[in-house]
Amino acid sequence: MKAPMNRGQTDFRTALPASGARSGAMRWAIAGALLLLSACGGGGGTPGDTEAPTVALSAAPGTVAEGGSVTLTATATDNVGVSKVIFKDGAVVVGEDTALPYTLSVTLAAGSSGVHTYTAQAFDAAGNTGVSAGQAVTVTPAAAQAGVWDTSTWDNAQFQ
Numbered sequence: 001m002k003a004p005m006n007r008g009q010t011d012f013r014t015a016l017p018a019s020g021a022r023s024g025a026m027r028w029a030i031a032g033a034l035l036l037l038s039a040c041g042g043g044g045g046t047p048g049d050t051e052a053p054t055v056a057l058s059a060a061p062g063t064v065a066e067g068g069s070v071t072l073t074a075t076a077t078d079n080v081g082v083s084k085v086i087f088k089d090g091a092v093v094v095g096e097d098t099a100l101p102y103t104l105s106v107t108l109a110a111g112s113s114g115v116h117t118y119t120a121q122a123f124d125a126a127g128n129t130g131v132s133a134g135q136a137v138t139v140t141p142a143a144a145q146a147g148v149w150d151t152s153t154w155d156n157a158q159f160q
């Protein structure tokens, strides 16, 4: 029973060399991922760093019309070093920055009117994270800023 099964496997690999190569590459990728994971678990060069970064966020302007943009600026510090800062609008990640200064420009699309609460989350190399307080930005509908009918002009046109 064993001999025919072994021969069957050999035939399969010979017929599909690409498949064998791909699984080999996958195994290599998995080994690499495991190495990365173990490196992170070891503290990323700073064993025992359990201190989370602190981060503060500012957002300007505080009120913007749809189609406009808001600049988010985070100030983050860590006992070892900040590796990246991600920016969130509510629970949605809107971007990240890995180098100083930690900033992001967010464009408010049509239909996004309302109050948006932004937060910044800072990470260090050991995976500790700190989250800023929320910064509220009010987005006004585009119609309230432009494109409103000037009825006094309209009435004049009717009378003339």
Ligand SMILES: [Ca+2]
Binding pocket: 049, 050, 051, 052, 053, 078, 079, 080, 081, 124, 126, 128
């Ligand atoms: Ca730290």
